Amino acid sequence: MKKILLIAMAILAICLFMGCENDKAENENIPTKPSNMTEGDELSDIIVVYFSATNNTRTAAEYIAKELHCGLFEIVPTQKYTKEDLDWQAENSRVNKEHDNPNILPEMQRMVPELSVYKTLIIGYPIWYGEAPSIMRSFLKNAAPIPNGLTVIPFCTSHSSPMGNSAKNLFKDVKNINLQEGKRFELEPSQEEVAEWVKSLNLK
Numbered sequence: 001m002k003k004i005l006l007i008a009m010a011i012l013a014i015c016l017f018m019g020c021e022n023d024k025a026e027n028e029n030i031p032t033k034p035s036n037m038t039e040g041d042e043l044s045d046i047i048v049v050y051f052s053a054t055n056n057t058r059t060a061a062e063y064i065a066k067e068l069h070c071g072l073f074e075i076v077p078t079q080k081y082t083k084e085d086l087d088w089q090a091e092n093s094r095v096n097k098e099h100d101n102p103n104i105l106p107e108m109q110r111m112v113p114e115l116s117v118y119k120t121l122i123i124g125y126p127i128w129y130g131e132a133p134s135i136m137r138s139f140l141k142n143a144a145p146i147p148n149g150l151t152v153i154p155f156c157t158s159h160s161s162p163m164g165n166s167a168k169n170l171f172k173d174v175k176n177i178n179l180q181e182g183k184r185f186e187l188e189p190s191q192e193e194v195a196e197w198v199k200s201l202n203l204k
Ligand SMILES: Cc1cc2nc3c(=O)[nH]c(=O)nc-3n(C[C@H](O)[C@H](O)[C@H](O)COP(=O)(O)O)c2cc1C
Pocket: 051, 052, 053, 054, 055, 056, 057, 058, 086, 087, 088, 095, 125, 126, 127, 128, 129, 130, 131, 157, 158, 159, 160, 161, 162, 186, 187
């Protein structure tokens, strides 16, 4: 009986330890490596930062990081968006409230990475109401000051809207950056399409 109790306690301790380690990884502001890189591989001076509520933008972001062998940082809201939150047809949904009130800056779960070590920021988001979601402004606020001379390449996914002025509007108060033409992908971008765009950027 004593032995069983000891084994149960050991299992509990391991679970608690692993839970803490996972929380730690989620809260660190260190970019992750794409799955085609190993521990020892050096990351490049490019970083891909993205927000994705329903995984479309995540797919594109992961393909980009794989192509460029660069770090990947996900903007995770402290309060994740539920299906109800994302219902733009419901008058009082979270997304509608955020859209109607530019003072709402959704809180981010993690600190942002130090951008001064990068030459290029590739930044992705879904188009919401023709623009970047409010949490992208939270990212910019937390990342301030954005380093002078940083090259910023935006990308987005959307149902049908173009990227339009969403990136220009998002970065309108950020001075001295080199904001480039962006790319809009459809809901489920293919690896080939993303790879072709990345190649056209001539970043390697
Ligand atoms: C609140 C909200 C607003 C949206 N507004 C637009 C829009 O204006 N134009 C459009 O083409 N798609 C719009 N969409 C669709 C998203 O842009 C599209 O599903 C996107 O790929 C989602 O990316 P994600 O899976 O990375 O979150 C909207 C979706 C939501 C939830």
